[in-house]
Amino acid sequence: MPEKRPFDVLNSSLNNTVVIGLKGGVEFRGVMAAYDVxxxxxxxxxxxxxxxxxxxxxxxxxxxxxxxxYISPS
Amino acid sequence: MPEKRPFDVLNSSLNNTVVIGLKGGVEFRGVMAAYDVxxxxxxxxxxxxxxxxxxxxxxxxxxxxxxxxYISPS
Amino acid sequence: MPEKRPFDVLNSSLNNTVVIGLKGGVEFRGVMAAYDVxxxxxxxxxxxxxxxxxxxxxxxxxxxxxxxxYISPS
Amino acid sequence: MPEKRPFDVLNSSLNNTVVIGLKGGVEFRGVMAAYDVxxxxxxxxxxxxxxxxxxxxxxxxxxxxxxxxYISPS
Amino acid sequence: MPEKRPFDVLNSSLNNTVVIGLKGGVEFRGVMAAYDVxxxxxxxxxxxxxxxxxxxxxxxxxxxxxxxxYISPS
Amino acid sequence: MPEKRPFDVLNSSLNNTVVIGLKGGVEFRGVMAAYDVxxxxxxxxxxxxxxxxxxxxxxxxxxxxxxxxYISPS
Amino acid sequence: MPEKRPFDVLNSSLNNTVVIGLKGGVEFRGVMAAYDVxxxxxxxxxxxxxxxxxxxxxxxxxxxxxxxxYISPS
Structure with missing residues (x-):
């Protein structure tokens, strides 16, 4: 396992703008206020x-x- | 983990109007009366x-x- | 968690007419005779x-x- | 929970003709010979x-x- | 539960020709050489x-x- | 359960050419170098x-x- | 089980360019910075x-x- 973990991207994106792609081709952009496991x-x-x-x-x-x-900081 | 949690949105939406998107592109709007885990x-x-x-x-x-x-308070 | 629970809708719909939407866009209407968890x-x-x-x-x-x-009493 | 259970329909359909709808819109009709949980x-x-x-x-x-x-006795 | 079980069909089909339908509409025919739970x-x-x-x-x-x-002995 | 098991096909295909079909209709051909459960x-x-x-x-x-x-030795 | 394991590909791809195919036909190329189980x-x-x-x-x-x-080192 590498030292960096995928959830680090979520944590460092809190209060920042992200683009999120959902199944079915829907995409949202907004400021990440919360996430869970x-x-x-x-x-x-x-x-x-x-x-x-x-x-x-x-x-x-x-x-x-x-x-x-997918989730991408923008 | 952040202090705010995604389910806080559900709790604060009780008795308020929300828009909910379902798989297959169906969307409903109404007053949230109940939810579970x-x-x-x-x-x-x-x-x-x-x-x-x-x-x-x-x-x-x-x-x-x-x-x-998705679930969005409106 | 709210006091009302989603399954209350199922329980109160027993012996009453409901409309049920299924994946793939199929919809049925009928009298609910039984349900489980x-x-x-x-x-x-x-x-x-x-x-x-x-x-x-x-x-x-x-x-x-x-x-x-979805399940909707009608 | 109601007294009648959904699996009662399966049990009472043994050796009787049923119509069964599958994902993808395929439908079969035949005599139910066996089922499991x-x-x-x-x-x-x-x-x-x-x-x-x-x-x-x-x-x-x-x-x-x-x-x-879906499964429907016919 | 009925006495006959669905997996009996698999067991009795060993070394016999079957037709198998897969998600997405693909269908194969061949001699069943092995299966598992x-x-x-x-x-x-x-x-x-x-x-x-x-x-x-x-x-x-x-x-x-x-x-x-689906799996059908042919 | 039969004596032959489906995973035997994977094991005997190591270092041999296989054709693999994926959901969505994508198909790959190559030499199998590794697999897991x-x-x-x-x-x-x-x-x-x-x-x-x-x-x-x-x-x-x-x-x-x-x-x-599906996976097929070729 | 073979000695080589599928996750070895992920580990050896760290800090290298990969092409990743997602459900729905979306494909991304980039430098792998992290992965998990x-x-x-x-x-x-x-x-x-x-x-x-x-x-x-x-x-x-x-x-x-x-x-x-799929994930492919490029």
Whole structure:
């Protein structure tokens, strides 16, 4: 096992903006306010992104961990 | 682990209106009346939303947790 | 955890008519005769619904819990 | 929990004709010869049904439980 | 529980020809050489079937249990 | 249970060429260098196959077990 | 069990460039910075690849293990 762990990315992203891709091709961008070991994630000031453009503002949103495909600090 | 937890969003949403996205692209809006640790959720005065417009009223509806993709207080 | 629980909706729906949505977009309406902790559900006088219209009568039907997306008393 | 249980439908369907819907929209009709707690089911004299018409006879067939969506005595 | 069990079909199919349907609509026919409790199955002289016609011979093939939808002695 | 076991196919395929089908219709051919109980598999000299023709060489590739549908010695 | 294990590929890929295929056909290329037993993976300098061409740079990205289909050192 390497010394760096995947969850370090989640921890260092708290209070920072991330882009999250979900199953089915849905993508959200927002400020990560909370996460847990299941990768359930809360974003504040969240926006749904379609083809790189903002589709709609969602405010606070809870994303279910088992729908998450990728998380990227932006 | 951060101090705030994802389930705090569920707890603070009780008796408030939320939008819930399910697998397969179905979306419901209603007043959250109950939830459990599996993210099974009960909405009252629920409406099914398609492309941002109300498709039909559903009254009370129980949503199965493992179909939930996102939950957003509105 | 809230005092009301999602399974209360199942319990109070016994012997009443419900609409149940399954994965893949299939929907059934019928009288709930039985359920268990896995959300396996038995409907009597069940009808398969497509686009809001009755497609066919099914009599008694057992729905497997892990295919259920939503359950709504009607 | 109600007194009637979903598996009662399976038990009372033994040696009777049932219609079974599987994930992916496949449907079989046949005489239920066996089942287990995983809802693995054996049909004798099975027929694959497409749009309400018999597509082909399959003789005996074992259906894997986690592919089952619904089971209806016919 | 009935006296006959679904796995009896697997056991009695050893060294006999079976048709196996997998998720995604793929179908194989061959002589069952081995199986285990997960429904992992080995076919010898396997052929991939598309719309009832042989698409290609595969020789020996191991099918992963959780992809299996149905198994039918032929 | 039969005396031959499905994993025997994996063991006897070590250092031999296999064709592996994955969920979503992707297929790889290569020399099996390693596997584990989850059916995670490593191929060397791997090629991605589309409609029976080589699409691209991938060198060494690790295939995740729960994406595997079938494995066939070639 | 063979002496080489699938996770050896992950360990030897640390700090090297890999291509990772995800469910739904999404593909990323980047430098592997971290992984864990669930195959959660962190890539640095990640690029999303579509049809063999770079679609967009993503910087650091965390890929959820259960979405991974294949990992190939490049």
């Amino acid at each position: 299941h990768m359930n994630i809360v974003l504040d000031n969240a926006e749904q992104i379609v083809n790189g453009e903002v589709k709609r503002g969602m405010g606070t949103i809870l994303l279910r961990g088992d729908s998450v495909i | 599996h993210m099974n959720i009960v909405l009252d005065n629920a409406e099914q939303i398609v492309n941002g417009e109300v498709k039909r009223g559903m009254g009370t509806i129980l949503l199965r947790g493992d179909s939930v993709i | 896995h959300m396996n559900i038995v409907l009597d006088n069940a009808e398969q619904i497509v686009n809001g219209e009755v497609k066919r009568g099914m009599g008694t039907i057992l729905l497997r819990g892990d295919s259920v997306i | 995983h809802m693995n089911i054996v049909l004798d004299n099975a027929e694959q049904i497409v749009n309400g018409e018999v597509k082909r006879g399959m003789g005996t067939i074992l259906l894997r439980g986690d592919s089952v969506i | 997960h429904m992992n199955i080995v076919l010898d002289n396997a052929e991939q079937i598309v719309n009832g016609e042989v698409k290609r011979g595969m020789g020996t093939i191991l099918l992963r249990g959780d992809s299996v939808i | 989850h059916m995670n598999i490593v191929l060397d000299n791997a090629e991605q196959i589309v409609n029976g023709e080589v699409k691209r060489g991938m060198g060494t590739i690790l295939l995740r077990g729960d994406s595997v549908i | 669930h195959m959660n993976i962190v890539l640095d300098n990640a690029e999303q690849i579509v049809n063999g061409e770079v679609k967009r740079g993503m910087g650091t990205i965390l890929l959820r293990g259960d979405s991974v289909i």
